[in-house]
Amino acid sequence: MPETILGKLQLIFRDVFDDSRLTIGRESNAETVEGWDSLAHINLVSAIEQEFAVRFALGELETLKNVGEMIDLIQSKLTVPA
Amino acid sequence: MTVACLKYPFDIKEVLRKRKSIRAELLERPGLAEVKIALLGGSTTSEIRSIAELFLLDAGLRPSFFESEYGKYFEDVVVDDSALRAFAPDIAFVHTTHLNVLHAPRMHDGDDRVEECLKAEMDRFQAIWSRLTGELGCLAIQNNFDLPPVRSLGGLDSTESFGLTHFVMRLNLEFARAARRNPKLVINDIHHLSARLGLDQWFDPDYWFSYKMAVSHAGTVHLAHALAKLVRAAYGKTRKCLVLDLDNTLWGGVIGDDGLNGIKIGKESARGESFNAFQQYCLELNERGVLLAVCSKNESVLAQRGFTHPDSVLKLQHFTAFQANWDPKPDNLEIVAKQINIGLDSLVFVDDNPAERALVSAQLPEVAVPDVGAQVSRFAQYLDREGYFEALRLNRDDAQRAAYYAGNNERAAQVARFADYAEFLASLEMKAEIGAFTPAYLERIAQLTNKTNQFNLTTRRYTLADMEAIAASPEYITLYGRLADRFGDNGLVSVVAGRLHEGKVHIELWLMSCRVLKRNFEFAMRDALVERAVQRGARELVGYYYRTPKNDLVAEHYAKLGFELVSRADDGSSSTWRLDLARPCVPDRTIKEITYA
Numbered sequence: 001m002p003e004t005i006l007g008k009l010q011l012i013f014r015d016v017f018d019d020s021r022l023t024i025g026r027e028s029n030a031e032t033v034e035g036w037d038s039l040a041h042i043n044l045v046s047a048i049e050q051e052f053a054v055r056f057a058l059g060e061l062e063t064l065k066n067v068g069e070m071i072d073l074i075q076s077k078l079t080v081p082a
Numbered sequence: 083m084t085v086a087c088l089k090y091p092f093d094i095k096e097v098l099r100k101r102k103s104i105r106a107e108l109l110e111r112p113g114l115a116e117v118k119i120a121l122l123g124g125s126t127t128s129e130i131r132s133i134a135e136l137f138l139l140d141a142g143l144r145p146s147f148f149e150s151e152y153g154k155y156f157e158d159v160v161v162d163d164s165a166l167r168a169f170a171p172d173i174a175f176v177h178t179t180h181l182n183v184l185h186a187p188r189m190h191d192g193d194d195r196v197e198e199c200l201k202a203e204m205d206r207f208q209a210i211w212s213r214l215t216g217e218l219g220c221l222a223i224q225n226n227f228d229l230p231p232v233r234s235l236g237g238l239d240s241t242e243s244f245g246l247t248h249f250v251m252r253l254n255l256e257f258a259r260a261a262r263r264n265p266k267l268v269i270n271d272i273h274h275l276s277a278r279l280g281l282d283q284w285f286d287p288d289y290w291f292s293y294k295m296a297v298s299h300a301g302t303v304h305l306a307h308a309l310a311k312l313v314r315a316a317y318g319k320t321r322k323c324l325v326l327d328l329d330n331t332l333w334g335g336v337i338g339d340d341g342l343n344g345i346k347i348g349k350e351s352a353r354g355e356s357f358n359a360f361q362q363y364c365l366e367l368n369e370r371g372v373l374l375a376v377c378s379k380n381e382s383v384l385a386q387r388g389f390t391h392p393d394s395v396l397k398l399q400h401f402t403a404f405q406a407n408w409d410p411k412p413d414n415l416e417i418v419a420k421q422i423n424i425g426l427d428s429l430v431f432v433d434d435n436p437a438e439r440a441l442v443s444a445q446l447p448e449v450a451v452p453d454v455g456a457q458v459s460r461f462a463q464y465l466d467r468e469g470y471f472e473a474l475r476l477n478r479d480d481a482q483r484a485a486y487y488a489g490n491n492e493r494a495a496q497v498a499r500f501a502d503y504a505e506f507l508a509s510l511e512m513k514a515e516i517g518a519f520t521p522a523y524l525e526r527i528a529q530l531t532n533k534t535n536q537f538n539l540t541t542r543r544y545t546l547a548d549m550e551a552i553a554a555s556p557e558y559i560t561l562y563g564r565l566a567d568r569f570g571d572n573g574l575v576s577v578v579a580g581r582l583h584e585g586k587v588h589i590e591l592w593l594m595s596c597r598v599l600k601r602n603f604e605f606a607m608r609d610a611l612v613e614r615a616v617q618r619g620a621r622e623l624v625g626y627y628y629r630t631p632k633n634d635l636v637a638e639h640y641a642k643l644g645f646e647l648v649s650r651a652d653d654g655s656s657s658t659w660r661l662d663l664a665r666p667c668v669p670d671r672t673i674k675e676i677t678y679a
Binding site for chain 2: 018
């Protein structure tokens, strides 16, 4: 599982929220993950950008509803040549 | 010992991702000192706060923070400072960048207009600094300006006086001038920092528009580290001595094998030149007051011969301690510390050999051991970036420190020649000046107070503002002591402060630089304190000793001075002593001449 996007995201979430048992799924969102505030959000974004070597454009993340949509967005960036 | 990812060149990914667990781990460390820091931001400061906290905890400081309302770095200080005042910061960090220049000249503005802009901008910042360092009495750390990342004028932006690049460079010079004039204003040089990282790494427009972060995430780690270095320096956590290996650290090759003519140093080869450059950097450190020492596995005679090489920039006289033998390096480092009379936590050790570095780190965690790698061309960079010797300002004492210690070596040689120690002390022809705290000495008094660990009875730390308050308070009897002898002036080396309360003088502070240990200077300080206490109508002196890992040296200080024991904690961790002023002790006459200021 660590090799999948969700697997890698899970590790990032565990680091950022310092909770080694945190389990996320496609439906997880800011309401279901404790501590997911604007500060944590910046950390998540920067960790994801570094982990996957992608950049998010302005406003791209604001419309996402949950982790599932985040995975799809990362997937689309990884498959389309930059 | 420093957490690995917080060591230069920082594992930025790790720092950013794991900061919560790193923080939790660092908070477990014993003996953290509290410091209150106000972050006054022209942009978001939350990330700086979160990462600076890690570097500060790692340095043994536990910060609590106040953050201004977003962008209200001016208003929260100058317009309504009530919240800031209630917080009572020790240190205020004004985090402004080129984005916060309010009075930038417009395109084609004439020189007169540009001067007006400069004045308007300076007035704004002067108002902030004067409130922070004056009424609020804290140390102000002020960013200078990073250069604009895009320039509509292109290269002309730095040529035309109305160009923002040109304007910002002038502001930086004005900021530096202001800091030279105000001892409580310190510049955080983001002009350098941003140039070092590269403006494209330093400033990320998306993070600015999205989160109002004026510095990229990676840049924030470096910025937080720069801030922590200055805060560390404010609390006297600056190292004092650079201990150097020799073979393949100060010259190329092995002097024992290659001989004086075989070692690589000088301009003949790229490698030789890189050793030259590193020696030059070490020499500059020495000239600014950092002590140098040698710790090398070598025959001592051969090792010393290396410095007779005509291209060796460093000469034997630059070293305060010289340990070249075949003993383990941790043992030699302990000897170096003892010889110079400083703690292991004042040492930085540079060695090209990773095994020696690992051994020293493992056995002496207090010693800073940068992972300098094996390329001498990079050594200076590691020392520079870590900022082990960062100082808030240079004073005359710093410049003369190496000379004091050189004098100390001569003094040590003298001791051997005298029948007894008293005769030696008499031969030193010591002259002292003892007086109440005066403004001219307050900086040095605060500096000495914050960095003295061994001869320090209470190990209380004070900011410059605290010292000013004590100096001005009628409740306090304060004394500084300067000591000179025929080998040189030791400068201001002792500080005593007592609070007079209902006929008793409670000695809150008594410390002395280890430079002047065993000179009986503490007796002269006692005599001066007794005299002033009597003048003020006191009946009794009360002395306190609080044990720390470093001040066993003075556990019996008050007994030696003729005080009687009042109480002692069962585990010896503290004791209280009294001296009845109705029965004054015999004044000590070791110091030939004492001037009372």
